[in-house]
Amino acid sequence: MNLESLDKEWFESMVETMPEEKLFSLPxxxxxxxxxxxDSEAKILTRLLQxxxxxxxxxxxxxxxxxxxxxxxxxxxxxxxxxxLDDVFADRPAS
Numbered sequence: 001m002n003l004e005s006l007d008k009e010w011f012e013s014m015v016e017t018m019p020e021e022k023l024f025s026l027p028x029x030x031x032x033x034x035x036x037x038x039d040s041e042a043k044i045l046t047r048l049l050q051x052x053x054x055x056x057x058x059x060x061x062x063x064x065x066x067x068x069x070x071x072x073x074x075x076x077x078x079x080x081x082x083x084x085l086d087d088v089f090a091d092r093p094a095s
Contacts, residue, residue, distance in 0.1 A: 041072045048079050049088065060085055 042064050049056045064072070075088050082088045 038069045045072050045076050053085055
């Protein structure tokens with residue numbers, strides 16, 4: 001049995017035996033869940049921008065890829081009132 005198999009078995013047994021609230025409070029799992037959620041929001045934002053403005057330029061994709069979750073949320077809300085990509089990404093609080 002290799003190390004990867006042992007890690008997988010250990011993780012599966014931990015998931016099955018540990019209470020859910022304690023499991024999701026573990027730093028690595030919590031971080032992975034947050035990153036997964038952030039990545040999902042980034043994908044949704046990109047699709048919304050494509051639908052509203054057409055092709056999303058590289059500068060906007062880079063900005064989305066580096067953004068914090070709070071920025072992604074603000075930009076997603078701005079899509080409704082924005083007349084351009086610049087309006088979405090303007091350095092101001094969301095209305």
